[in-house]
Amino acid sequence: MLKEFKTFIMRGNVIDLAVGVIIGAAFGKIVTSVVNDVIMPPIGLLVGGVDFSELYINLTDTDYESLAAAQEAGAAVISYGNFINVAIQFVIVAFAVFLLVKGVNSMMKKQEAAPPPPPPGPTPTESLLAEIRDVLKSKES
Secondary structure, eight states: OHHHHHHHHTSHHHHHHHHHHHHHHHHHHHHHHIIIIIIHHHHHHHTTSOOGGGOOEEOSSSOOSSHHHHHHTTOOEEOHHHHHHHHHHHHHHHHHHHHHHHHHHHHHHHHHTSOOOOOOOOOHHHHHHHHHHHHHHHHHO
16 A cells, blocks of 8 residues: 555656645735735725725624724624635636636647658668569560
């Protein structure tokens, strides 16, 4: 069983998948930063200085000054601002994956469109037979 596991792990597909997951996690952090630090501040400014990550609905009777204060107190809240940020992150990741797949597909089409190699010349046997044929034709004439 250990040998089978080692064979499974050493397959190219498993290693490729592991690399993909690691790069995906790093890419996720980059996208989170882009959304939180680059995209959302101008959008918040356009809609009146709103910080989307602080938008929430308090489900209790107590008022809290911020989402962090409500969460610290253990209040039941719906953090719809966080949902907006995550939805925008998803759209960015989906678009990036779309571009990646589109690029890979176009590269694959270029490889498929390569002209086929020229057909090989006649084999030595075929050449000899052609010479014999030509000699016989010349003797008949």
